Amino acid sequence: MTVIRSIAQVGEPVLRERARPVGEQELASPRFQAFIDDMVATMRHANGAGLAANQVFEPVQVCVMEVDGNPRYPYKPKIPLTVLVNPVLTPIGESTFANYEGCLSVPNLRGVVSRFAQLRVQALDRDGRALDFEVRGITAGTYQHEVDHLHGALFLDRVDDPTTLCTWETFRRHREADFRTQVEAVVARWGS
Ligand code: ZN
DSSP states (O other), rough: OOOOOOOOOOOGGGGGGGBBOOOHHHSSHHHHHHHHHHHHHHHTTTTTEEEEGGTTTBBSSSEEEEEESSSSSSOOOEEEEEEEEEEEEEEEEEEEEEEEEETTTTEEEEEEEEEEEEEEEEOTTTOOOOEEEEEEHHHHHHHHHHHHHHTTGGGGGSSSSSGGGGGGHIIIIHHHHHHHHHHHHHHHHHOO
């Protein structure tokens, strides 16, 4: 039976811990597989685009992502359900874009963060198989946000211009139309 876990809110020390790598045997254990199921269920329950294990009080290197008609981020391109274990992200090139981010651990606040537009992703999947692929554009922003959590970082740390900070309501009222235009340009250039 899956359990909806409680989500750590900004100020919880676990959000500032560096998550530890997951061992092969530990990953294969029924207990750990059930934990991954809980993370997926918790992400979906909260309408998150992603969730990192630190956010449910377990500082281990696992994050999950999924985007498909997300009500929090209606403009985000789809991401199929993805589980990354022990992920390493390497930027490809130096192109960046401005991403308006929010976080399940930072209630009612959004801000603009600079993200690499293209990444190499190396990780294990939930069955312990090695993954090695590239992601681009808005999707690459989501990957960087989730893997930052595993390093004890929050998007707040990367907001260069504090005047971009807004609530979800003021985002909708004053920022969303412009940002949607920017998202369209990123998707046109990077394909996602
Ligand atoms: Zn987050």
